[in-house]
Amino acid sequence: MDQTLKSIVEEIRKGSAFLIASHESPDGDAIGASLALANYLVGLGKEVAIHNPDPVPELYSFLPMADRFSPAIPDREFDAAFVLDIGEYRRTGKVFGEFKRYGKYINIDHHLMSDPFGAINLIDPKASATGALIHRIIKAAGDSIDYATALCIYTAVITDTGSFHYSNSDQEAFNVAGEMVMLGVDAWDVAERLYESQPRQRMELLALVLATLNISPRGDFASITVTLDMYDKSCATAELTDGFINYPRSIKGVEVAIFFRQLKADLYKVGFRSKGKVNVAALSAAFGGGGHHNAAGCTIAGSIDEVREKVFAHLEQVL
Numbered sequence: 001m002d003q004t005l006k007s008i009v010e011e012i013r014k015g016s017a018f019l020i021a022s023h024e025s026p027d028g029d030a031i032g033a034s035l036a037l038a039n040y041l042v043g044l045g046k047e048v049a050i051h052n053p054d055p056v057p058e059l060y061s062f063l064p065m066a067d068r069f070s071p072a073i074p075d076r077e078f079d080a081a082f083v084l085d086i087g088e089y090r091r092t093g094k095v096f097g098e099f100k101r102y103g104k105y106i107n108i109d110h111h112l113m114s115d116p117f118g119a120i121n122l123i124d125p126k127a128s129a130t131g132a133l134i135h136r137i138i139k140a141a142g143d144s145i146d147y148a149t150a151l152c153i154y155t156a157v158i159t160d161t162g163s164f165h166y167s168n169s170d171q172e173a174f175n176v177a178g179e180m181v182m183l184g185v186d187a188w189d190v191a192e193r194l195y196e197s198q199p200r201q202r203m204e205l206l207a208l209v210l211a212t213l214n215i216s217p218r219g220d221f222a223s224i225t226v227t228l229d230m231y232d233k234s235c236a237t238a239e240l241t242d243g244f245i246n247y248p249r250s251i252k253g254v255e256v257a258i259f260f261r262q263l264k265a266d267l268y269k270v271g272f273r274s275k276g277k278v279n280v281a282a283l284s285a286a287f288g289g290g291g292h293h294n295a296a297g298c299t300i301a302g303s304i305d306e307v308r309e310k311v312f313a314h315l316e317q318v319l
């Protein structure tokens with residue numbers, strides 16, 4: 001057996017209380033992996049505390065033990081602290097960073113640039129999701145997976161692979177999902193909870209935002225815009241715009257999608273998504289921002305016309 005997996009299994013066997021932490025603004029993988037591990041450990045008779053600096057989106061409240069997430073960390077000793085899906089240590093948030101009674105860190109991650117800050121580091125950038133790494137740990141331990149744990153692993157894998165759309169949808173992702181279905185997970189039930197239960201305000205906001213669709217003359221980039229006024233009109237909040245940028249990106253021929261989000265009268269957050277050919281991290285860096293090859297962002301001051309003009313002129317150059 002892989003030595004790293006073996007040492008993690010040993011820590012689980014000998015410990016009795018564990019802290020589980022994941023990155024701020026938790027996504028389906030951070031939440032699913034945390035809860036998969038929590039349900040598994042509780043099933044073994046261990047005590048767990050589940051920490052995240054930010055609240056868990058309502059969408060994921062159906063996952064077993066989702067109500068156990070807390071922004072506070074109990075004042076007690078732990079045998080080890082699992083840090084999941086973190087990328088960078090600072091994304092554990094302030095409370096965790098100040099925390100000193102953690103036993104040791106066990107860092108489990110699939111980000112490309114993951115710091116090996118743990119006493120044990122299970123880092124595999126090829127893994128589809130951190131949830132798939134939790135699955136590897138349970139398999140290495142030779143333990144069975146109960147329904148609650150299976151539901152959390154499944155959710156982690158389908159959300160991080162974009163329901164098997166993205167290039168990280170490897171054989172392990174499909175195998176793990178298939179095994180979880182075998183263990184009782186209902187794929188439609190999960191899909192309905194995650195993707196077919198949108199608040200109506202999100203759709204009303206999307207209707208306003210899509211009316212701003214702007215496609216470049218060559219058809220190689222496309223943008224959408226959301227203004228503060230649109231939030232008011234639809235009674236929606238900024239977090240409901242999550243995923244909107246996928247609409248302009250999904251157009252045939254479009255290589256880069258841009259999402260202009262108004263923050264203040266003359267201030268815009270600009271998100272970029274690439275279909276793969278264009279490195280949008282470099283694009284956003286030109287405006288003082290950052291990000292990854294396929295997803296990046298920056299903040300630009302000015303009126304919407306000025307901001308669009310700046311971004312479009314730069315894109316015309318690089319595309």
Ligand SMILES: [Mn+2]
Nearest residue numbers: 029085130160
């Ligand atoms: Mn992840």
